Amino acid sequence: MGKLSQFITHPIELRAAIILKFFRKPLFSVQDTQETPDLKKCYQLLNLTSRSFAAVIMELNPELRNAVMLFYLILRALDTVEDDMSIAHEIKVPLLRDFYKKLSLDDWSFDGNAPTEKDRAVLTDFNAILHEFHRLNKDYRDVIIKITKEMGNGMADYILDEEFNLNGVQTIKDYDMYCHYVAGLVGDGLTHLMVIAKFASPELINQPELFESMGLFLQKTNIIRDYAEDIEAGRSFWPKEIWSIYGNKLTDFQSSTNTKQGVFCINHLVLNALEHVTDVLTYLSSIQEQSSFQFCAIPQVMAIATLALVFNNENVLHTNVKIRKGTTCDLILKSRSYKGCVDIFEYYLRDIRKRLGVEDPNYLKFNIHIAKIDQFIEEMYQDNLPQGVKPNKTPIYLKVTERSKYDNPVEDVQYEEIYKFNMLLTVLLTTGLAFLVIYLGPSQN
Ligand code: MG
Numbered sequence: 401m402g403k404l405s406q407f408i409t410h411p412i413e414l415r416a417a418i419i420l421k422f423f424r425k426p427l428f429s430v431q432d433t434q435e436t437p438d439l440k441k442c443y444q445l446l447n448l449t450s451r452s453f454a455a456v457i458m459e460l461n462p463e464l465r466n467a468v469m470l471f472y473l474i475l476r477a478l479d480t481v482e483d484d485m486s487i488a489h490e491i492k493v494p495l496l497r498d499f500y501k502k503l504s505l506d507d508w509s510f511d512g513n514a515p516t517e518k519d520r521a522v523l524t525d526f527n528a529i530l531h532e533f534h535r536l537n538k539d540y541r542d543v544i545i546k547i548t549k550e551m552g553n554g555m556a557d558y559i560l561d562e563e564f565n566l567n568g569v570q571t572i573k574d575y576d577m578y579c580h581y582v583a584g585l586v587g588d589g590l591t592h593l594m595v596i597a598k599f600a601s602p603e604l605i606n607q608p609e610l611f612e613s614m615g616l617f618l619q620k621t622n623i624i625r626d627y628a629e630d631i632e633a634g635r636s637f638w639p640k641e642i643w644s645i646y647g648n649k650l651t652d653f654q655s656s657t658n659t660k661q662g663v664f665c666i667n668h669l670v671l672n673a674l675e676h677v678t679d680v681l682t683y684l685s686s687i688q689e690q691s692s693f694q695f696c697a698i699p700q701v702m703a704i705a706t707l708a709l710v711f712n713n714e715n716v717l718h719t720n721v722k723i724r725k726g727t728t729c730d731l732i733l734k735s736r737s738y739k740g741c742v743d744i745f746e747y748y749l750r751d752i753r754k755r756l757g758v759e760d761p762n763y764l765k766f767n768i769h770i771a772k773i774d775q776f777i778e779e780m781y782q783d784n785l786p787q788g789v790k791p792n793k794t795p796i797y798l799k800v801t802e803r804s805k806y807d808n809p810v811e812d813v814q815y816e817e818i819y820k821f822n823m824l825l826t827v828l829l830t831t832g833l834a835f836l837v838i839y840l841g842p843s844q845n
């Protein structure tokens with residue numbers, strides 16, 4: 401279905417897309433992203449590698465924006481070395497392990513990627529990244545160096561892990577470990593950057609399971625969704641401990657006789673990902689700055705929407721399914737408040753439960769787990785109970801007085817302008833209609 405017809409059949413999403421595109425003031429000015437030629441270059445590289453990431457990074461508070469942008473580019477450079485199959489292992493492995501050391505050099509760049517490598521500019525222009533990196537505050541730099549070291553070593557270990565390369569991910573523990581290296585570490589780094597900027601509760605540092613869950617929830621969602629694409633590329637990251645319950649070979653799920661088992665397997669993986677939801681909601685409640693909150697919340701609400709889309713969906717076995725562009729716009733607008741995020745999670749969890757069949761082997765487990773999340777949300781809001789009623793517990797850090805500012809998002813949407821736009825549209829439509837009646841109406845002759 402084309403984008404236009406999608407919007408026509410989903411008018412609320414069309415409205416969200418229009419508001420996002422035309423009627424929203426950015427929280428901060430982006431002028432300081434052009435301060436030096438190197439910084440300008442860095443933002444060009446960011447746009448080149450990921451438009452969607454560039455958009456959310458641009459919205460960040462300037463205190464954090466350059467640090468997050470450079471963190472992203474450095475990890476993108478690391479990944480561009482890892483993904484390039486044309487680089488020999490003898491060059492690649494030590495380069496990945498020592499990549500963090502390059503961050504202490506004044507100048508360094510790398511021209512060893514294949515000419516076809518789409519992100520190779522990040523490495524050939526690495527000097528610009530280095531120069532701006534050295535201008536960051538030392539606390540930010542230390543975080544980025546630490547994560548680059550851990551991720552580079554993790555990548556090198558996986559390249560040398562024959563069992564992994566031959567047979568893929570085995571146990572659920574291996575699955576969590578793999579996701580830790582590709583996503584959990586990103587959550588670790590971002591959390592430290594936000595705490596240093598005083599944009600997140602420092603207590604987050606002592607609860608690694610929370611930031612770990614932020615990364616794992618996103619990564620697992622992508623892994624479930626990308627099944628068909630990965631199988632076509634000759635790889636898969638679904639853990640054998642789960643898929644072997646439903647089939648003898650991972651590729652078996654693509655044959656029409658095994659569709660039902662394939663769907664049960666998808667659902668099992670969705671159930672596994674849902675284990676991170678209460679951590680994600682707890683984490684989001686401890687972000688204390690609006691732009692950082694949105695930066696963290698948007699990918700998470702997109703992930704729960706994607707999980708609901710892949711749940712019970714046999715198309716995942718053959719093609720790459722995606723949430724509609726309009727849904728994304730609607731989610732971006734609604735997730736600006738904490739209450740909005742919780743509502744989105746509740747909406748998609750209800751949707752999953754509604755479509756869960758009794759024949760699903762995990763029927764009971766799903767129901768129990770979703771009920772647990774519901775209870776968690778209920779308890780979280782119990783500090784809103786009438787006087788005299790005692791809450792069971794307060795599982796999150798933020799007092800309701802502080803949180804309430806996220807229950808009412810900042811007014812960055814220009815509603816007055818939307819009103820004017822609606823009026824203009826009505827006038828245009830009425831005039832158009834009047835002309836049509838005049839010209840196409842019954843002839844007077
Ligand atoms: Mg990679």
